[in-house]
Amino acid sequence: MTSTPTPTSTPTSTTTPPVAPPPNVRKVAANASLRHFLSRVAFAIVMTIVGVLFALPMVWLVLAPFDATPSLTLSWPDWTLDNFARLFENPYALRSIGNSLLLGVATMVIVVGFGALAAYAMSRIRIPGRDGILYGLLLLSSIVTGTAAMVPTFQIITQLGLINSYTGVVLVLAGGILPTVIFILKDFMDSIPKSYEESARLYGAGPFRILRDVVAPIARPGLAFIAIWTIVQVWGNFLVPFILLRSPDLQPAAVVMYTFYTESGQADLRLISAFALLFSAPVLIIYFVVNRRYGFRFHGGIKS
Amino acid sequence: MAGITATQLVKEYPGGVRGVDEIDVEITDGEFFALLGPSGCGKTTLLRSIAGLEAITSGTLVIGDRDVTNAEPGVRGVAMVFQDYALFPHMDVGDNIAYPMRIKRVKRDERRSTAERVGDGLSLQGLIERRPGQLSGGQQQRVALARAVATTPDVLLLDEPLSNLDARLRLEARTFLKELQRDLGVTTVFVTHDQAEALALADRIAVMRAGKLQQIGTPREVFQRPNNTFVAGFIGSTPMNLVPATVEGGSIAIGDARVPVPVGTEGLVRDGQAVIWGIRPEYLRWSPTEQPGGIPAVVSVVENLGASVLIAVHAGELKFQVVVPEDQEPAPGDRGWIVPQAPKTLLFDAESTQRIG
Numbered sequence: 001m002t003s004t005p006t007p008t009s010t011p012t013s014t015t016t017p018p019v020a021p022p023p024n025v026r027k028v029a030a031n032a033s034l035r036h037f038l039s040r041v042a043f044a045i046v047m048t049i050v051g052v053l054f055a056l057p058m059v060w061l062v063l064a065p066f067d068a069t070p071s072l073t074l075s076w077p078d079w080t081l082d083n084f085a086r087l088f089e090n091p092y093a094l095r096s097i098g099n100s101l102l103l104g105v106a107t108m109v110i111v112v113g114f115g116a117l118a119a120y121a122m123s124r125i126r127i128p129g130r131d132g133i134l135y136g137l138l139l140l141s142s143i144v145t146g147t148a149a150m151v152p153t154f155q156i157i158t159q160l161g162l163i164n165s166y167t168g169v170v171l172v173l174a175g176g177i178l179p180t181v182i183f184i185l186k187d188f189m190d191s192i193p194k195s196y197e198e199s200a201r202l203y204g205a206g207p208f209r210i211l212r213d214v215v216a217p218i219a220r221p222g223l224a225f226i227a228i229w230t231i232v233q234v235w236g237n238f239l240v241p242f243i244l245l246r247s248p249d250l251q252p253a254a255v256v257m258y259t260f261y262t263e264s265g266q267a268d269l270r271l272i273s274a275f276a277l278l279f280s281a282p283v284l285i286i287y288f289v290v291n292r293r294y295g296f297r298f299h300g301g302i303k304s
Numbered sequence: 305m306a307g308i309t310a311t312q313l314v315k316e317y318p319g320g321v322r323g324v325d326e327i328d329v330e331i332t333d334g335e336f337f338a339l340l341g342p343s344g345c346g347k348t349t350l351l352r353s354i355a356g357l358e359a360i361t362s363g364t365l366v367i368g369d370r371d372v373t374n375a376e377p378g379v380r381g382v383a384m385v386f387q388d389y390a391l392f393p394h395m396d397v398g399d400n401i402a403y404p405m406r407i408k409r410v411k412r413d414e415r416r417s418t419a420e421r422v423g424d425g426l427s428l429q430g431l432i433e434r435r436p437g438q439l440s441g442g443q444q445q446r447v448a449l450a451r452a453v454a455t456t457p458d459v460l461l462l463d464e465p466l467s468n469l470d471a472r473l474r475l476e477a478r479t480f481l482k483e484l485q486r487d488l489g490v491t492t493v494f495v496t497h498d499q500a501e502a503l504a505l506a507d508r509i510a511v512m513r514a515g516k517l518q519q520i521g522t523p524r525e526v527f528q529r530p531n532n533t534f535v536a537g538f539i540g541s542t543p544m545n546l547v548p549a550t551v552e553g554g555s556i557a558i559g560d561a562r563v564p565v566p567v568g569t570e571g572l573v574r575d576g577q578a579v580i581w582g583i584r585p586e587y588l589r590w591s592p593t594e595q596p597g598g599i600p601a602v603v604s605v606v607e608n609l610g611a612s613v614l615i616a617v618h619a620g621e622l623k624f625q626v627v628v629p630e631d632q633e634p635a636p637g638d639r640g641w642i643v644p645q646a647p648k649t650l651l652f653d654a655e656s657t658q659r660i661g
């Protein structure tokens with residue numbers, strides 16, 4: 001979401017030296033400043049084009065849902081709310097948003113909970129080859145939720161009897177996300193001075209107590225970030241629920257969007273555009289709520 | 305309240321470094337005890353072993369009448385102030401002070417009122433609602449102290465409590481600490497690498513070097529009768545003059561000069577023995593005229609100490625430092641005699657560096 005930069009047209013002023021330099025020096029200086037000016041203009045033009053390219057889909061996302069006949073091109077809409085009315089009549093649309101939320105929150109709870117515990121342990125206990133383990137996990141995690149492992153994943157989940165259940169989807173998603181989360185949170189927890197925990201220990205606090213009272217509150221911005229990031233990941237994940245869920249009732253929004261076709265088998269842009277807007281709203285709302293409540297402030301150490 | 309007894313205490317870090325090496329120390333109930341030594345000598349390690357933050361490799365540790373060698377830190381009845389104070393940045397001052405009580409499940413109102421009472425005692429009025437990040441270094445230190453003493457521990461451990469403060473504040477905090485300790489009467493062990501701080505505050509001092517104990521004694525004892533040349537050089541704002549010498553016919557030969565054998569060492573040295581003769585710069589006198597028992601010397605450097613002057617002098621190959629009153633200040637290049645106060649001189653064995661007598 002890059003914003004279009006306003007092209008700056010002010011040429012950087014050439015500073016006139018107090019003593020007049022020889023003429024050829026002045027010419028070189030003028031040349032240099034002209035070149036500088038041109039390069040700035042070129043930069044502004046390129047950035048504008050890039051910005052517009054990024055902005056167009058956004059504009060489409062906002063305008064198309066209110067257009068009676070949306071197409072893939074961008075045009076001034078023929079204002080209507082009909083698309084939304086039709087969307088709400090669709091039995092799966094609204095429910096799928098709820099499904100997505102459920103999946104997202106469930107995965108988030110697991111990821112933040114286990115991620116915090118694992119990262120804390122990884123950060124505080126000396127395990128031989130710890131960094132190797134972390135990098136290995138990170139590397140493998142991209143495979144778990146990726147296309148390559150889909151067949152084995154499907155087989156495992158079938159064997160476990162978790163096919164067509166949220167438990168299966170949440171487990172696979174959490175498994176794919178956790179390594180990255182542990183990696184990020186471990187870094188956060190490494191930066192918390194050990195003396196905090198040691199002083200809590202002296203007063204008789206056990207490891208869970210220390211994690212709850214000291215480490216988690218200080219790592220809160222990290223945890224908040226992880227929570228949002230997890231929900232966003234789950235929200236946009238198509239493949240895992242698509243493969244592991246059977247009933248249309250259970251499908252999350254990302255999968256349901258794929259089912260909006262007209263009778264003639266073409267993508268129903270009226271439904272899709274309205275749904276897309278609805279689809280993007282919760283993530284933004286979650287972001288703002290979490291940001292306001294938990295904040296991305298970092299306390300860190302006071303002195304060290 | 306409780307005393308601390310360590311017997312043959314060893315803390316070996318992974319990799320074989322002995323942070324604390326066979327230390328025997330007995331700290332009595334209510335004592336203000338200093339651990340003093342240069343950087344890396346194991347002061348922090350010993351303190352953390354007492355706290356239980358480091359697992360003891362061998363030896364025993366008794367606090368009060370309980371053997372706590374393998375006890376969890378939480379049950380030892382110790383409180384500790386860390387060098388970085390370790391105040392929780394997400395809690396206000398009141399919650400910080402009350403945190404130990406929260407773990408002990410004291411009710412919120414009671415916690416808060418205790419925190420305020422203790423905070424008031426440490427001049428933290430009006431700061432209870434602030435976050436540690438909004439306090440000055442001195443205030444943070446007092447909050448850390450308040451948190452440590454709020455639970456009335458048996459033993460208070462302080463790791464370089466004054467080192468984060470600037471010079472003036474440090475003097476203030478020093479007095480404050482001494483008063484607090486006297487009022488509470490709590491057994492206190494504090495770590496410092498500043499010998500002046502240890503001399504000023506402690507009832508007794510343990511001087512350490514490379515994990516080993518060098519000497520335990522009152523400030524006066526370690527100052528006046530250091531066990532070995534290391535302690536002699538470490539204690540005192542200007543290190544003791546230590547020069548090689550030999551015993552010759554009932555007196556000590558230093559270069560060409562002769563000084564009497566120090567009191568109490570007669571009969572303990574034999575003729576021809578190599579020794580180290582020691583005297584503090586404060587106990588040397590500078591005289592522009594020849595004196596009996598004086599050593600001839602030339603002034604090389606003059607340093608102003610305020611009310612007095614520290615001069616470095618050369619006597620042949622040997623160098624001495626002498627503290628001279630400001631009105632007798634010589635100039636570099638002046639010739640004269642340094643005169644020791646005979647009862648203040650010490651003799652160390654040249655080989656073992658231990659004090660003789």
Ligand SMILES: Nc1ncnc2c1ncn2[C@@H]1O[C@H](COP(=O)(O)OP(=O)(O)OP(=O)(O)O)[C@@H](O)[C@H]1O
Nearest residue numbers: 317321322323342343344345346347348349350497
């Ligand atoms: N965690 C550790 N692992 C291995 N060796 C350690 C560890 N902590 C300290 N040491 C070593 O143990 C010795 C004593 O360290 P310690 O921190 O107790 O010194 P100190 O007297 O407190 O020094 P300072 O005045 O610099 O704080 C040092 O040689 C140090 O390198």
Ligand SMILES: [Mg+2]
Nearest residue numbers: 347348349495
């Ligand atoms: Mg230390």
